[in-house]
Amino acid sequence: MRPLFLLPLLLASFTHAQTPQLLATNPDNPNEKPHPIALSKADVQLFIAGRLCQTTMTLTFHNDGDRVLEGDLVFPLPENATVCGYGLDVGGQIVDAVTIEKDKARVVFETESRKGIDPGIIEKVEGNNFRTRVHPIPARGTRTVRVQYVSQAVARGDQLVYTLPLRWPGSTPEMTVRIESISNDAPKVEALPEAPGRIEALPP
Numbered sequence: 001m002r003p004l005f006l007l008p009l010l011l012a013s014f015t016h017a018q019t020p021q022l023l024a025t026n027p028d029n030p031n032e033k034p035h036p037i038a039l040s041k042a043d044v045q046l047f048i049a050g051r052l053c054q055t056t057m058t059l060t061f062h063n064d065g066d067r068v069l070e071g072d073l074v075f076p077l078p079e080n081a082t083v084c085g086y087g088l089d090v091g092g093q094i095v096d097a098v099t100i101e102k103d104k105a106r107v108v109f110e111t112e113s114r115k116g117i118d119p120g121i122i123e124k125v126e127g128n129n130f131r132t133r134v135h136p137i138p139a140r141g142t143r144t145v146r147v148q149y150v151s152q153a154v155a156r157g158d159q160l161v162y163t164l165p166l167r168w169p170g171s172t173p174e175m176t177v178r179i180e181s182i183s184n185d186a187p188k189v190e191a192l193p194e195a196p197g198r199i200e201a202l203p204p
Contacts (some may be wrong), residue, residue, distance in 0.1 A: 019168045020147075022061045023203035024137060026092040028063075037071060037137060041144075041174040044164065046189065053162045056148040058086070063137045063191075070135035076165055077128050078151045085148030086122050086132065094146055095120065153187035160187035176200070194199035 019125060023034040041060035046053060063069055077083070087094040122132040130147070137143050153160040167179075178200045 017167050020057065020059060020073065020075045021058075021168070022071050022073045022137075022145075024063070024069040024142075026067065026145060027070055028067075034071065036148045037063055037069070039168055040142065042166070042176070043170075044166065045163075046164065046177070047164070047177045047195070048179070048183055048186045051148060051152045051185050051187065052159060052188065053153055054084075054148065054150050055164065056146065058144060058146045060142050060144045061137070062142045063136075063139060066139050068139050069137040071137060073132050073134050073145055075130045075132075075147050077130060077149055078163070079128055081128070081149045081151035083130055083147065085146070085151045087146040088132075088134065088150065089144040095150070096146065160185075161190055162187040163190045164192065166192065 020039075022037040022039075024037045025034050026032045026159075038061065039059060042061040043058040045056040048054075071087075088176040089095070098136055125182075132145070134143055134145065153162040155161075164177075166175075175191060
C-alpha cells in the first residue's frame, strides 16, 4: 500500500494530554473504549540555539495484543511551539510528511481514501496538542513515529528554562536523550527522566 502523509494545521476538539500517547481502538468494535499502547522506545534529540529549541522525538509503540489495531497519536506541545516535521515508519523506514494547505489536505485525504490508500494526516487540536491517525498497528508488532517541533525557552526569574515532555506513565524500557547547544549560555533543560537509558549533552 502506497503511503501518503499530510501536515496541515486543522483545528479540532480532543481531550488534552500531558504526554505523547498512542490511543488505540479495535477496528472490529469502534465503540470499544480507546486504550494506550505501551511506549517501548524513545529517542529524543534537542538542539539549542539561543532561546530557540528544536526537539525531535522518535517514539516506538508496541502492540502486545493478538489483533491489529488502529489509533490516534496525541502529542502535547508547549504553547509557543510549531511542528516542523512528522514521519511514520513504512516497511522499516521513516517516511516524512508533506506540508500542504489545510483545504487541499482535506481534498487529497478524501481522494486517496476512496482509492483504498491509507493516508496519514496530522492535525492541531485542543490545548495545543497535535493528533495523527496511526494504522495499522500490527498484532505483537510495533509502529514508530517521529515528531519535530521548534519552540522558545521561557524566562523564569533570571534564567531561561526549557521543558521536555518526557514523563510518560509507567516505564520506558529504552530511552536516549541527546542535547546539543551552540550557545554558551544555554537554557536549563527540565523534566529529564531520573533513570533513562542514556543522556548525552554535547558542549557548545
